[in-house]
């Protein structure tokens with residue numbers, strides 16, 4: 001049970017933040033939310049959802065709302081490394097902005113290459129100025145894998161010939177908190193997939209400072225804003241799992257919260273895309289769903305302003321929030337257990353595919369656990 005002491009502590013922190021001046025001259029966050037057509041009731045409903053997501057009691061909802069309203073007191077520096085900009089785009093380019101994206105859009109983003117107007121030497125100067133001005137106060141968010149060591153020159157930014165790796169190290173040095181946004185920054189992503197020609201790696205592999213990983217390709221906007229809200233409230237790291245992911249967001253498996261789970265348990269599977277099983281919304285395990293091996297809250301938070309998520313749309317989970325998923329999750333439309341039986345668990349017989357196992361559901365689940373252990377075992381930091 002969360003205590004009154006905690007409530008008082010968090011409340012005191014939010015009150016302190018609210019006394020700080022806004023960091024820029026934009027409209028206040030409550031005003032922006034109102035101007036974008038959200039009523040106070042809708043905002044409080046959103047705050048209630050975020051409160052539940054952060055595993056706090058419903059009575060904390062007003063506190064979460066207040067923390068969101070003072071988010072523009074927190075300076076944020078966002079660096080782009082080797083990536084597709086998909087994490088930024090998914091958060092900022094919605095057709096009609098959600099409350100999450102509005103808050104993110106109007107926090108004090110002191111440096112963000114996608115949305116800032118400065119270019120060239122002015123942009124480089126802005127970054128240096130922001131680091132100096134908000135030393136030890138800013139939150140650093142980094143998107144993208146980082147070409148590292150002997151491959152660092154593959155990402156060279158600006159006129160000074162500085163590598164992306166060095167920029168990340170320098171910006172991390174004086175950050176109050178560091179978030180790796182997306183799977184590329186969290187674990188290297190597609191850039192680090194074999195044969196990894198640029199020697200790309202994760203943010204946590206280039207800085208000795210603690211990094212909170214918010215993986216996903218892309219992560220949901222709620223997970224990004226929730227991580228920011230948690231820092232606003234607590235001023236410290238959230239409880240993290242073995243891969244430094246916040247447990248409130250990545251603590252449970254996709255498989256355990258999936259709307260198709262009943263079909264899995266009943267042995268009702270899509271055998272191929274377009275069949276009757278697909279039309280009936282059956283489980284996607286046999287067409288490659290990696291939900292049993294993947295930790296994330298996609299089924300609850302969804303994407304596209306909470307509209308849907310891959311499994312709801314009829315495609316299996318790709319395992320995108322797991323380390324090295326490009327290399328370790330196998331073929332996209334093939335059950336991972338098939339490969340594991342043919343390779344890691346070859347002793348069980350070459351005909352022991354997931355299809356042959358059929359309704360041996362306990363066995364499939366055991367394979368899932370073993371697969372996750374195998375994936376964990378092969379993950380090593382890149383040199």
Ligand code: SF4
Pocket residue numbers: 254255256258259260261262264282283284285289290291292311316317
């Ligand atoms: S295997 Fe995939 S589709 Fe089937 S229940 Fe698990 S997460 Fe859902």
